Amino acid sequence: MTENPSPAQAGPDGFGPHGPTVAAPTHQPLEPEQLRWFCDPALLPFETTEEVQPLDGTIGQDRAVRALTFGLEMRSSGFNLFVAGPRGTGRSSTVDAYVRRVAESQPAPADWCYVHNFKDEACPNALRLPSGRATALAQDMQTLMDAVRRDLRRVFESREYRQQQQETHQTVVDTRDRLMRELGERAQQQGVALSMTPAGPMIVPLSNGRPMNQDELAQLPEPERERLGEVGEELARSMREMGEQVRQLERETHQRMIEQDAQVARSTIEPLVRGLEAKYSDQAPVREYLSQVQEDLIARAEEIHRAAQASAEPAEGQQPMPYPLAQLQQQREEAIFDRYRVAVLVDNGGAHGAPVVMETNPTYYNLLGRMEYRSQLGSMVTDFSMIKAGALHRANGGYLVLNAIDVLSSPYAWDVLKRTLKTGLLRIENIGEQFTPIPAATLRPEPIPLDVKVVLIGPPNVYYLLQFQDEDFSKLFRVRADFDTEITRTDEHLARYAAFIAGQVRDGGLRHFHRGAVAKVAEYGARLDDHQLKLSARFQQIADLVAEASFWAAKADSQLVMAEHVAQAVEEKTYRSSLMEDKIRELINDGTLLIDVSGECQGQVNGLSVLDLGDYTFGRPMRITAQTALGADGFTNLDRETRLSGRIHSKGFLILTSFLQSRYAQDKPLAISARITFEQSYGEVEGDSASSTEVYALLSALSGIPLRQGIAVTGSVNQRGEVQSVGGVTRKIEGFFDVCRIQGLTGEQGVLIPPSNVKNLMLREDVVDAVREGRFHIWAVASVDDGMEILTGVRAGTQRDGQWEPGTVNERADRRLRDYAERLKGFGRSLGPAEVPERSPAVVDERTPRLEVWPTSR
Numbered sequence: 001m002t003e004n005p006s007p008a009q010a011g012p013d014g015f016g017p018h019g020p021t022v023a024a025p026t027h028q029p030l031e032p033e034q035l036r037w038f039c040d041p042a043l044l045p046f047e048t049t050e051e052v053q054p055l056d057g058t059i060g061q062d063r064a065v066r067a068l069t070f071g072l073e074m075r076s077s078g079f080n081l082f083v084a085g086p087r088g089t090g091r092s093s094t095v096d097a098y099v100r101r102v103a104e105s106q107p108a109p110a111d112w113c114y115v116h117n118f119k120d121e122a123c124p125n126a127l128r129l130p131s132g133r134a135t136a137l138a139q140d141m142q143t144l145m146d147a148v149r150r151d152l153r154r155v156f157e158s159r160e161y162r163q164q165q166q167e168t169h170q171t172v173v174d175t176r177d178r179l180m181r182e183l184g185e186r187a188q189q190q191g192v193a194l195s196m197t198p199a200g201p202m203i204v205p206l207s208n209g210r211p212m213n214q215d216e217l218a219q220l221p222e223p224e225r226e227r228l229g230e231v232g233e234e235l236a237r238s239m240r241e242m243g244e245q246v247r248q249l250e251r252e253t254h255q256r257m258i259e260q261d262a263q264v265a266r267s268t269i270e271p272l273v274r275g276l277e278a279k280y281s282d283q284a285p286v287r288e289y290l291s292q293v294q295e296d297l298i299a300r301a302e303e304i305h306r307a308a309q310a311s312a313e314p315a316e317g318q319q320p321m322p323y324p325l326a327q328l329q330q331q332r333e334e335a336i337f338d339r340y341r342v343a344v345l346v347d348n349g350g351a352h353g354a355p356v357v358m359e360t361n362p363t364y365y366n367l368l369g370r371m372e373y374r375s376q377l378g379s380m381v382t383d384f385s386m387i388k389a390g391a392l393h394r395a396n397g398g399y400l401v402l403n404a405i406d407v408l409s410s411p412y413a414w415d416v417l418k419r420t421l422k423t424g425l426l427r428i429e430n431i432g433e434q435f436t437p438i439p440a441a442t443l444r445p446e447p448i449p450l451d452v453k454v455v456l457i458g459p460p461n462v463y464y465l466l467q468f469q470d471e472d473f474s475k476l477f478r479v480r481a482d483f484d485t486e487i488t489r490t491d492e493h494l495a496r497y498a499a500f501i502a503g504q505v506r507d508g509g510l511r512h513f514h515r516g517a518v519a520k521v522a523e524y525g526a527r528l529d530d531h532q533l534k535l536s537a538r539f540q541q542i543a544d545l546v547a548e549a550s551f552w553a554a555k556a557d558s559q560l561v562m563a564e565h566v567a568q569a570v571e572e573k574t575y576r577s578s579l580m581e582d583k584i585r586e587l588i589n590d591g592t593l594l595i596d597v598s599g600e601c602q603g604q605v606n607g608l609s610v611l612d613l614g615d616y617t618f619g620r621p622m623r624i625t626a627q628t629a630l631g632a633d634g635f636t637n638l639d640r641e642t643r644l645s646g647r648i649h650s651k652g653f654l655i656l657t658s659f660l661q662s663r664y665a666q667d668k669p670l671a672i673s674a675r676i677t678f679e680q681s682y683g684e685v686e687g688d689s690a691s692s693t694e695v696y697a698l699l700s701a702l703s704g705i706p707l708r709q710g711i712a713v714t715g716s717v718n719q720r721g722e723v724q725s726v727g728g729v730t731r732k733i734e735g736f737f738d739v740c741r742i743q744g745l746t747g748e749q750g751v752l753i754p755p756s757n758v759k760n761l762m763l764r765e766d767v768v769d770a771v772r773e774g775r776f777h778i779w780a781v782a783s784v785d786d787g788m789e790i791l792t793g794v795r796a797g798t799q800r801d802g803q804w805e806p807g808t809v810n811e812r813a814d815r816r817l818r819d820y821a822e823r824l825k826g827f828g829r830s831l832g833p834a835e836v837p838e839r840s841p842a843v844v845d846e847r848t849p850r851l852e853v854w855p856t857s858r
Helices: 062-073 089-103 134-155 160-191 215-219 221-277 283-298 301-310 323-337 364-368 391-397 404-409 413-423 460-469 491-508 515-529 540-553 563-577 581-589 648-664 691-703 730-741 755-760 766-773 784-792 809-829
Strands: 081-083 111-115 125-129 193-199 199-209 343-346 356-358 372-377 379-381 397-403 453-458 479-482 487-489 535-538 604-612 619-632 634-637 672-677 712-713 748-752 777-780
Touching: 062 081, 062 089, 062 479, 081 397, 081 460, 089 364, 089 397, 089 453, 089 691, 111 134, 125 134, 134 221, 134 283, 134 343, 134 356, 160 193, 160 221, 193 221, 199 364, 199 634, 199 691, 199 748, 221 301, 323 356, 356 391, 364 391, 364 413, 364 672, 372 672, 379 563, 391 397, 397 404, 404 413, 404 453, 404 460, 479 748, 491 515, 491 535, 491 540, 515 535, 515 540, 540 563, 581 604, 581 619, 604 691, 619 691, 619 730, 619 809, 634 648, 648 691, 648 809, 672 691, 691 712, 691 784, 712 784, 730 748, 730 755, 730 766, 748 755, 748 784
Parallel strands: 081 453, 081 479, 356 397, 397 453, 604 712, 634 672, 712 748, 748 777
Antiparallel strands: 111 125, 111 343, 193 199, 372 379, 487 535, 604 619, 619 672
8 A cells, every 4th residue: 555645744735734743742552450350369268169158149130139029029919020131141040049939938829620510511610729629629529429439339239229119110010000900890891802902902892702803893783883882982081091190100100219219319429428528618619519519419310320230240141242332331431420520720739838930931821721622523522621720820829930022922922911910810711712703612611810920031122112012011010120231340249259150060060160260250251241340240151151161171180170271261162253253354364355554544544343243242443434525515424325324323423524513614614525434344334433433534634644554443422522432342452453463563553442441441361461562552532632643643733713733633624624615615706607507596696796606515
């Protein structure tokens, strides 16, 4: 690259120095001690983590813990919790620990079960029992049904019962035979006889005690035939009356036999049920249910009897029933007793304290429960015994912990969660019932009262999204517990950091850490947070480093994890993730990406950006160039014009434009066309951290003073020219340092950063060593003027009586802008009326001052 002449060599072309340039004052770079926090292992009051008790609780999350404790202990409706914080901050483990701690001090909630509704089979009844008694009731009911089946079969198969039934039945037979005999005698007295045929009783005339044939009947005198007809009609009426009398007797006998069966069943069942009622005398709903069971069993005693007879073992000499038919008959008998089963929905018998349910797959059915179906004769059927509990049932009376994103991403799960919390009722419904065009007959289980504390865990943006978009959210989740990503570095928190490491060692079966290794982990925590006075609260990343350091210690056959093993773990992790960084550095080294780290150049400066790959971030230097020319377009950002500029970057450019206008356009218009861009940038540019860099490039282009290419710049600028803090300053410095190291450190290279970012420096030790040896420098600059003095070696200059100090950067920039204005004004005077474009509203007549002809800057 051809370098521009130095300020002292610039010729007198109207843009060169007005006399000799004024050397800038010396700006002292930062001391090595300011570039990184070093944790002194001697300050740690232990030798190894074997002496440290594992962490109990959390570190530095006092605000979140207070909110969490309040929300868990607050029993009023609607005070559910949303725990907000990034992943890896310990939010889930903290919630689990505190929820279980609170739950242990509370009593175990009641059990719930479903039973048959004898009034409406489609609406099973829900029974609430004390903890542990639902399963006992189910077992007791099973025992009761076994006893009922056994005792009823014994009673109905007893000789006394069969004799009683036979005597009752024989009464009907004897009465019918007597009536038939009496009617037959009456018929014989009148010369006729009764004959039983398949079509029923028939009247047959007699002759000398024998039945007449048709010929004999025809030869009888007419009066005799008429008499026989009248006798037949009278006997037919008597037979009908006798039949009605017999049928009435049969009905009465059948009813008597039913009553006898009921009496036998009652005498058998009542003692069994009475014993169970005594056991549950303190549970009125159970006693009422048992009473209904007793009456239903007695009413169905005959059905039970018939089923028992059908499934009984065949008598000696009888052919056994085919196996499939026997199986079907057995199932029919079992089905009779299915309605008396108790379906336990929730059993808290073994619980110590309130339940804590952490549902990892919060789908609609996993939350609300479901009714399952089975195939029967080609159709799908269900009953109350196939009702299954959901997470809300299991957590009823306790705490339910859910991941907010999982709930929101599962269809209908968020809606059903809100509905149950609003109504306070757990109503089990299958999803299909809400959308089927034709309502189908199904179960409608009785709703269960809900008393649960729901804890949602999610990132902060999800909380704010729900807060603004869902009107029910603020009513249902009134407590927010915020988990921070950083904690203040104090002796107490360092001690708890060590306790956290000790806990990870014990839980993971790792090697214990020497205190020097603990100090390196703490430094890594500060580096993760990019702050010398803070420690990272992203404990998942800390735990990963602890595990990896233990791995490398084991590889080195070391009994303890030392500081070098932690450093190796960090280096290995960086190497695994830094492929993209190495590729970009290679492109810079071979000249594909143009970055100069030595020499000087006008209107060109190295800016610093940060690339975030998700699990790895690194800094990348980028060349920023500016060109100026005579014109009236003002300052133009080429990235913005091509829509490669994000909104924050565009705002930063407008701010620097405002700064330049306020500084140089107080006594003249800005008659300039300036273009500025990020060279070799093909993606979107976002952020305002390069706004100070762009100012330096523009000032260099205006003043004609070249900038030192060995110095990179980061920092945003405000309208007063003050340099403001930016993010990622540590990675930015390291990215530029690595490029300089590869191309050769000259001792003249370094980085300009805002003073407010000094506390954010947690540089690698090799960078600190280079600074200590004078091979690399870092300056904290408070203003654009300070930065220009370091980049150019020329004083920025101040104004006195509206005039800039001669030979300074500002004076040369201002002189060029004034020259631009005068030259553009001269171009405006040279235009005649015929040469002025017709669209110019300023041209009215020849008396219009030509100064108004030249366009204003944008």
